[in-house]
Amino acid sequence: MSFEMGRRNLDKKYREYHQARWDEPIIFDLSQKGERGILLPEAEPEVAAAGLPELGSMARENPPKLPEMSQMRVLRHYMHLSQENIGADETVDIGQGTCTMKYSPKINDRLAGLPDFADVHPRQDESTVQGSLEIMYRTEQMLKAISGMDRFCLHPGGGSQAILAIATVVREWVDSQGLSDEKDEIITTIFSHPSNPACAALKGFKLITIYPGPDGRPDPDAMRAAVSSRTAALFITNPEDVGIYNSSIKEFTKLVHDAGGLCSYDQANANALLGITRAREADFDLCFFNIHKTFSSPHGCGGPGSGVVGVREHLVRFLPAPLVGFDEAAGRYYLDYDSPSKTVRLKDFYGVLPAIIRGCAWMLSLGPDWLREVSRVAVLNNNYMFKKITAMRGVDAPYAEGEFRMEQVRYSLRKLKEETGIGAAEFINRMFDYGMHLWSSHEPWIVPEPFTVEPTESYSKAELDEYLSVLERVIGECYETPEVVRQAPHKSAIHHVDHDILDDPERWAITWRAYQRKYKGYFEPR
Amino acid sequence: MATEPRGAQSHPYIPNSEPSVQRGMLQEIGADSIDDFFECIPNDLRLNAPLRMPEPICSEAALKRRFEDTASKNRSVNKVISFLGGGCWHHYVPASCDEINGRSEFLTAYAGDPYEDHGRFQALFEYESMMAELLEMDVVNVPTYDGAQAAGTALRMASRITGRKKVLVPELMGADRLKVISTYLHPQIDVVTVKSARRTLTLDMDDLRSKLDGSVAAVFFENPAFLGVIEPNGEKISDAAHSVGAMSVVWADPSSLGVLKPPSKYGADIACGDIQPLGIHMYFGGGRGGYIASSDEERFVMEYPSRLFGIAPTSHGEWGFGDVAWERTSFAKRESAKEFVGTSAALWGITAGVYLATMGPQGMADLGTGIMLRSSYLSREMSKIPGVEIATGSPFFKEFPVTFEGRRVKEINKALMERGIYGGHDLSPDYPSLGNAALYCVNEMMTRADMDALTSALSEIMRGQGGMCS
Numbered sequence: 001m002s003f004e005m006g007r008r009n010l011d012k013k014y015r016e017y018h019q020a021r022w023d024e025p026i027i028f029d030l031s032q033k034g035e036r037g038i039l040l041p042e043a044e045p046e047v048a049a050a051g052l053p054e055l056g057s058m059a060r061e062n063p064p065k066l067p068e069m070s071q072m073r074v075l076r077h078y079m080h081l082s083q084e085n086i087g088a089d090e091t092v093d094i095g096q097g098t099c100t101m102k103y104s105p106k107i108n109d110r111l112a113g114l115p116d117f118a119d120v121h122p123r124q125d126e127s128t129v130q131g132s133l134e135i136m137y138r139t140e141q142m143l144k145a146i147s148g149m150d151r152f153c154l155h156p157g158g159g160s161q162a163i164l165a166i167a168t169v170v171r172e173w174v175d176s177q178g179l180s181d182e183k184d185e186i187i188t189t190i191f192s193h194p195s196n197p198a199c200a201a202l203k204g205f206k207l208i209t210i211y212p213g214p215d216g217r218p219d220p221d222a223m224r225a226a227v228s229s230r231t232a233a234l235f236i237t238n239p240e241d242v243g244i245y246n247s248s249i250k251e252f253t254k255l256v257h258d259a260g261g262l263c264s265y266d267q268a269n270a271n272a273l274l275g276i277t278r279a280r281e282a283d284f285d286l287c288f289f290n291i292h293k294t295f296s297s298p299h300g301c302g303g304p305g306s307g308v309v310g311v312r313e314h315l316v317r318f319l320p321a322p323l324v325g326f327d328e329a330a331g332r333y334y335l336d337y338d339s340p341s342k343t344v345r346l347k348d349f350y351g352v353l354p355a356i357i358r359g360c361a362w363m364l365s366l367g368p369d370w371l372r373e374v375s376r377v378a379v380l381n382n383n384y385m386f387k388k389i390t391a392m393r394g395v396d397a398p399y400a401e402g403e404f405r406m407e408q409v410r411y412s413l414r415k416l417k418e419e420t421g422i423g424a425a426e427f428i429n430r431m432f433d434y435g436m437h438l439w440s441s442h443e444p445w446i447v448p449e450p451f452t453v454e455p456t457e458s459y460s461k462a463e464l465d466e467y468l469s470v471l472e473r474v475i476g477e478c479y480e481t482p483e484v485v486r487q488a489p490h491k492s493a494i495h496h497v498d499h500d501i502l503d504d505p506e507r508w509a510i511t512w513r514a515y516q517r518k519y520k521g522y523f524e525p526r
Numbered sequence: 527m528a529t530e531p532r533g534a535q536s537h538p539y540i541p542n543s544e545p546s547v548q549r550g551m552l553q554e555i556g557a558d559s560i561d562d563f564f565e566c567i568p569n570d571l572r573l574n575a576p577l578r579m580p581e582p583i584c585s586e587a588a589l590k591r592r593f594e595d596t597a598s599k600n601r602s603v604n605k606v607i608s609f610l611g612g613g614c615w616h617h618y619v620p621a622s623c624d625e626i627n628g629r630s631e632f633l634t635a636y637a638g639d640p641y642e643d644h645g646r647f648q649a650l651f652e653y654e655s656m657m658a659e660l661l662e663m664d665v666v667n668v669p670t671y672d673g674a675q676a677a678g679t680a681l682r683m684a685s686r687i688t689g690r691k692k693v694l695v696p697e698l699m700g701a702d703r704l705k706v707i708s709t710y711l712h713p714q715i716d717v718v719t720v721k722s723a724r725r726t727l728t729l730d731m732d733d734l735r736s737k738l739d740g741s742v743a744a745v746f747f748e749n750p751a752f753l754g755v756i757e758p759n760g761e762k763i764s765d766a767a768h769s770v771g772a773m774s775v776v777w778a779d780p781s782s783l784g785v786l787k788p789p790s791k792y793g794a795d796i797a798c799g800d801i802q803p804l805g806i807h808m809y810f811g812g813g814r815g816g817y818i819a820s821s822d823e824e825r826f827v828m829e830y831p832s833r834l835f836g837i838a839p840t841s842h843g844e845w846g847f848g849d850v851a852w853e854r855t856s857f858a859k860r861e862s863a864k865e866f867v868g869t870s871a872a873l874w875g876i877t878a879g880v881y882l883a884t885m886g887p888q889g890m891a892d893l894g895t896g897i898m899l900r901s902s903y904l905s906r907e908m909s910k911i912p913g914v915e916i917a918t919g920s921p922f923f924k925e926f927p928v929t930f931e932g933r934r935v936k937e938i939n940k941a942l943m944e945r946g947i948y949g950g951h952d953l954s955p956d957y958p959s960l961g962n963a964a965l966y967c968v969n970e971m972m973t974r975a976d977m978d979a980l981t982s983a984l985s986e987i988m989r990g991q992g993g994m995c996s
Contacts, residue, residue: 349811
């Protein structure tokens with residue numbers, strides 16, 4: 001297992017990687033009094049002669065203690081930080097399962113940034129924003145085809161806000177029928193994203209959580225027991241985070257409909273299903289997609305994203321206004337304030353345009369057949385990984401033995417932990433020493449010592465093999481040189497972080513200001 | 527299942543669409559065809575026809591051309607003189623902001639650990655820290671979706687801390703912002719409006735006092751307000767709130783804070799707002815990020831639903847970072863969490879950090895001063911036009927309401943548009959009490975010629991005859 005630094009061993013598929021390590025100071029330590037990063041246009045003398053308003057006690061007394069830096073100094077600082085970060089562009093980013101880390105085409109970034117899109121004010125006259133409205137309208141039409149829903153609201157800024165929108169629609173729908181006291185429960189599953197229960201609770205519903213049966217699918221008996229006249233809605237994902245398709249989904253939606261409830265399909269990750277199966281045929285009333293997942297808009301370190309909500313006709317009137325309409329006779333797009341709710345709003349203005357433009361361009365560059373191929377290849381790639389990973393020592397994938405998986409798999413390092421003492425938390429740190437990211441999984445860890453791999457359609461077989469060889473190598477190290485794994489990362493910009501202080505109110509510091517109040521030097525308490 | 531994609535070519539975004547590669551992979555898996563993987567989907571759920579959507583634009587060149595054509599149907603603010611504001615503002619975006627948020631290491635990253643994504647953690651910690659200096663508060667969140675969401679969360683935080691279920695907000699606040707707050711607080715928390723004083727358009731202190739009692743969780747106000755007005759009674763409002771055990775929650779536009787006192791200096795317990803002015807393009811209202819700030823007390827920190835990145839030591843004496851009090855989030859607690867958290871606006875936080883570092887203290891002061899000089903000049907020149915009146919006696923920042931005697935704003939704006947000018951946001955639908963009013967907004971880039979073009983066009987329009995009376 002020894003390696004020679006500085007030489008690529010062509011027999012090995014993994015790389016001798018090392019992240020940039022700039023030992024970059026906190027930006028305030030780069031400040032030099034008097035330096036400027038940019039100059040603004042001065043007011044002309046005639047304008048300046050108008051004078052300043054009398055601010056009285058509302059005038060700022062002390063200038064903000066922002067750093068004073070020349071432009072290039074600022075830029076270099078952030079360049080260093082960017083090099084101490086790893087994007088999907090830089091690695092085989094398949095270890096963040098459930099998040100669909102696919103290629104975000106560069107052309108779409110350029111298109112989203114066109115000044116004619118970027119520098120448009122949301123309150124301009126409709127005649128001057130026909131381009132933006134057209135993109136939104138076309139996006140909606142394609143999403144309708146993909147889901148079978150009747151109308152989309154593009155407002156939410158991410159998947160969780162889309163779930164909030166859905167919980168809000170359910171709340172409005174329940175209230176509108178005067179059933180607020182009777183219909184007060186929402187059913188979800190433990191393998192659905194945590195924002196499903198969180199947003200349902202926020203909108204005043206009680207939660208019932210369904211756990212998986214032995215085959216990894218939500219337990220139908222538990223589901224039958226959960227549904228009642230109190231059921232306002234079902235919030236469910238399919239396939240869930242474990243990557244197993246719930247073949248009984250239509251029975252689930254029927255149970256809820258028979259009890260007078262609504263059914264919402266969390267399609268944040270829909271990468272297995274484009275052109276394969278739709279929310280409509282499974283009788284869902286609502287669904288949402290993440291444009292920054294399935295539809296390729298980049299994740300931006302955690303947003304801006306876009307979560308678009310589709311509903312069937314009977315729920316359009318509960319959506320936040322405005323939607324986008326098209327007047328065929330006049331050939332004009334418009335903001336439609338009439339069809340949706342007059343009172344419900346979730347977000348300023350109309351949606352995250354830079355993400356929507358990218359998603360629209362991505363769909364248009366694929367069309368119906370290639371979109372379907374996206375899902376077919378994502379599933380092919382996943383089953384290839386599934387076959388190879390489950391053959392590795394110490395790893396298994398619980399549930400549904402002998403069945404294929406959809407676009408992702410939740411694996412378990414339970415056996416590895418038993419045999420070597422190394423679990424998921426330590427394992428993933430060592431992966432990065434080879435330039436690869438691996439994520440454990442959403443809590444709670446129903447699957448012990450979990451990790452989730454979602455290869456998407458974006459990676460070649462050779463890249464998947466490279467990832468596999470890193471996994472295999474780290475597993476080997478767990479058995480042979482466990483200390484190397486425990487002390488990882490070795491090749492990152494930084495070493496082991498002491499997380500304890502982040503949970504201690506006396507010691508945590510969320511800003512540099514707080515740090516300076518609590519500490520001097522390097523974490524010496526004041 | 528439907529047919530294979532046309533031809534044997536592979537798609538540039540799908541390397542393994544190459545048929546011979548697929549065959550090899552299937553063989554290793556032990557499957558006959560890709561269709562095998564989908565057998566778990568019942569027949570009645572399968573889509574057996576192609577999606578009804580346009581055929582692909584196969585070449586990148588054609589795609590670019592198509593989108594450039596579509597974009598050209600917009601008339602951006604770069605091509606006119608725009609006086610639009612009202613919650614989204616046309617400020618100068620330094621080139622460094624676009625440069626950094628376009629770096630693929632940031633743009634395409636997501637959720638790596640503090641080791642892999644050290645740069646993201648540090649950049650967002652520094653964003654929090656620079657906002658903290660602007661606000662003179664010790665805790666700032668990783669940005670949420672937008673300012674309206676930040677306001678909603680700030681009010682829910684206040685409700686949880688006080689255990690009370692009612693908040694007071696100004697009747698003349700941003701109309702859509704009020705809808706977002708009301709929607710977000712429903713069904714647990716009631717939103718009650720407080721009147722505004724007629725001439726100043728600031729909060730009516732008598733009405734506020736009459737509505738304040740031990741059931742109120744928070745008093746929310748904007749400063750500068752949606753209508754641009756600077757609220758002079760910040761301290762009195764906060765004191766009044768505190769006197770009944772309620773919290774003071776203040777919306778502040780960060781672009782004003784180089785010259786205006788930050789909310790913490792007049793008693794705000796929680797500050798919130800939108801970071802769009804800090805180096806983020808407008809994108810038709812799609813470029814937004816919400817900040818929330820407070821003191822560093824545990825009772826506040828534990829109520830944030832957002833990510834909070836803190837600084838921590840490493841085994842080798844480096845600056846390390848990580849999530850503060852992770853267990854409060856919905857990632858850890860699901861339905862028992864403080865609200866919810868998910869992908870929101872991190873890249874805009876990094877961008878706003880670049881902006882604040884680039885501007886520095888002098889830049890932020892120049893920004894505020896430059897804006898106020900221009901709004902003083904423009905309001906003075908506009909008030910000289912017969913029939914045009916500035917609708918507030920209060921000092922204002924960046925924008926101000928204007929009324930037009932006997933003229934509908936819609937008609938005026940139409941006439942202005944024909945002259946290459948976007949007139950102020952029409953306030954009459956949302957604020958009928960103001961009459962034929964529009965919100966006029968300046969920025970730091972406006973020249974005297976820009977503003978004179980408006981006043982001369984307006985003079986002409988106001989002199990115009992017929993067809994425009996309301």
